[in-house]
Structures are given as C-alpha cells and as structure tokens.
Amino acid sequence: xxxxxxxxxxxxxxxxxxxxxxxxxxxxxxxxxxxxxxxxxxxxxxxxxxxxxxxxxxxxxxxxxxxxxxxxxxxxxxxxxxxxxxxxxxxxxxxxxxxxxxxxxxxxxxxxxxxxxxxxxxxxxxxxxxxxxxxxxxxxxxxxxxxxxxxxxxxxxxxxxxxxxxxxxxxxxxxxxxxxxxxxxxxxxxxxxxxxxxxxxxxxxxxxxxxxxxxxxxxxxxxxxxxxxxxxxxxxxxxxxxxxxxxxxxxxxxxxxxxxxxxx
Numbered sequence: 001x002x003x004x005x006x007x008x009x010x011x012x013x014x015x016x017x018x019x020x021x022x023x024x025x026x027x028x029x030x031x032x033x034x035x036x037x038x039x040x041x042x043x044x045x046x047x048x049x050x051x052x053x054x055x056x057x058x059x060x061x062x063x064x065x066x067x068x069x070x071x072x073x074x075x076x077x078x079x080x081x082x083x084x085x086x087x088x089x090x091x092x093x094x095x096x097x098x099x100x101x102x103x104x105x106x107x108x109x110x111x112x113x114x115x116x117x118x119x120x121x122x123x124x125x126x127x128x129x130x131x132x133x134x135x136x137x138x139x140x141x142x143x144x145x146x147x148x149x150x151x152x153x154x155x156x157x158x159x160x161x162x163x164x165x166x167x168x169x170x171x172x173x174x175x176x177x178x179x180x181x182x183x184x185x186x187x188x189x190x191x192x193x194x195x196x197x198x199x200x201x202x203x204x205x206x207x208x209x210x211x212x213x214x215x216x217x218x219x220x221x222x223x224x225x226x227x228x229x230x231x232x233x234x235x236x237x238x239x240x241x242x243x244x245x246x247x248x249x250x251x252x253x254x255x256x257x258x259x260x261x262x263x264x
C-alpha cells in the first residue's frame with residue numbers, strides 16, 4: 001500500500017490506526033548497479049494498520065515525508081515533517097527507539113471482562129487491539145457474527161469508565177475544597193483565640209495612672225524590649241526573672257540611673 005493511500009482513509013488514521021515502527025531493508029538502486037548485485041540498506045520503517053481491516057497496510061521509511069500535513073496554529077498554514085517526527089506517530093517512534101513495543105492508544109482488549117480469550121484472539125487477528133478501536137469499528141464490515149453486540153458492550157464500558165472518572169474528579173475537587181474550608185476555619189479560630197487574651201491584657205496596664213507612667217521612658221516599651229536593653233546595658237546583671245511590667249520598668253529606671261551616675 002503506498003503512502004498516498006493514507007489520504008483515502010481520512011480520519012481513520014486517528015481513531016482506528018495501529019502504529020508501529022520496525023527495522024526494515026530498502027533496495028538501493030545506485031549501489032546495486034555499481035555492485036552488479038542486489039544491495040539493500042537498513043532503514044527504519046513505519047507500519048500503519050487499521051482496526052477491522054486485514055487487507056490494507058501502509059509501509060514507508062520513517063524518515064520520508066509524511067503525507068499528513070500539520071497545521072500552524074499561528075497563521076493556519078500547513079507544513080510537512082517526517083513520519084517519525086509527526087505528532088500522531090512520535091510516541092510510537094520513541095517507544096521503538098527505546099526498545100519498547102509501540103504504545104497502544106487506548107485500553108487493551110485484555111481489560112474487557114466481557115470478552116473470552118478466544119474472542120480476544122479473533123479481534124487481534126483483525127487488528128482490533130483496544131476498547132476504543134472495538135467501540136468505533138464499522139458494524140457493516142462483516143467481520144464476524146456477534147461483532148455488533150461486543151461493539152456496543154465496548155461502548156458501554158468506555159461510557160461507564162468515563163463517568164467513573166468524572167465522579168472521581170468531582171470527589172477529589174470536593175475533598176480539596178473541604179480541606180481549604182477546614183484550614184480557613186482553623187485559621188479564623190486561631191485568630192479569634194489569640195485576640196481575646198491580648199484584649200484582656202491591655203486593661204491591666206491601663207489601671208496605672210497615666211501621670212505615673214509618664215515618669216519612666218520605659219513604660220511604653222514591650223517587656224521583651226526592656227529585658228533586651230537591660231542585658232545590653234549591663235551584661236553582668238542577673239536576669240530579673242518572671243516579674244511584671246511595672247517591676248521591669250522600675251528595674252530599668254534604676255539601671256539607667258546608675259549608668260547616668262557613672263557617666264557623670
């Protein structure tokens with residue numbers, strides 16, 4: 001089957017195609033004429049088969065220009081690349097180069113519980129290797145009795161699987177949203193719990209008359225700042241321990257007075 005024939009099959013290359021690459025041999029006319037005998041070159045080849053079609057195959061050198069153009073999204077122009085570089089076949093080519101079998105585009109028929117092993121072998125013989133290929137095969141192709149029934153079963157299988165995937169996605173989204181709400185509530189509770197003690201602490205300092213407070217420059221300082229200043233001013237001084245704010249202010253005033261006396 002020539003490469004040009006691919007255009008006659010239209011969109012089947014996407015939905016029903018089975019792509020694989022292999023190492024083949026290609027006759028070299030120039031070398032053969034010079035040698036006076038048949039000479040062949042090792043060539044990477046692409047093979048394309050179609051589900052339900054046992055009579056047509058495409059074989060072409062992987063480095064030849066693919067007859068299926070690629071659309072440039074920016075200006076809607078068309079351009080061509082080699083078969084091995086075409087987006088439709090690149091994954092199969094990479095699998096071939098890495099020594100793996102070509103990746104199937106879909107769910108293998110071995111995963112379909114309603115098929116017997118004999119039925120699976122029959123389907124493989126006519127190039128139906130995935131659930132997607134079976135679901136999309138032409139029921140009028142006369143490929144055997146019962147094909148219409150298992151085709152419908154494959155369609156239902158894929159529909160149920162798609163529905164389950166959507167349900168799982170929704171459940172995951174709900175769980176993520178609930179986790180965010182729980183985290184937000186925890187933060188709000190933490191803020192609310194932390195604000196109450198701070199609100200109660202202020203009246204304790206407000207009980208001291210403002211006239212008395214204004215006598216010390218340390219009165220408006222935080223306790224931690226007063227302790228840090230005292231430590232810097234007199235590193236040898238003992239830590240005052242767990243005393244209240246007013247006592248810290250008095251100690252700081254006394255230390256400040258001693259420093260001034262020494263300076264005088």
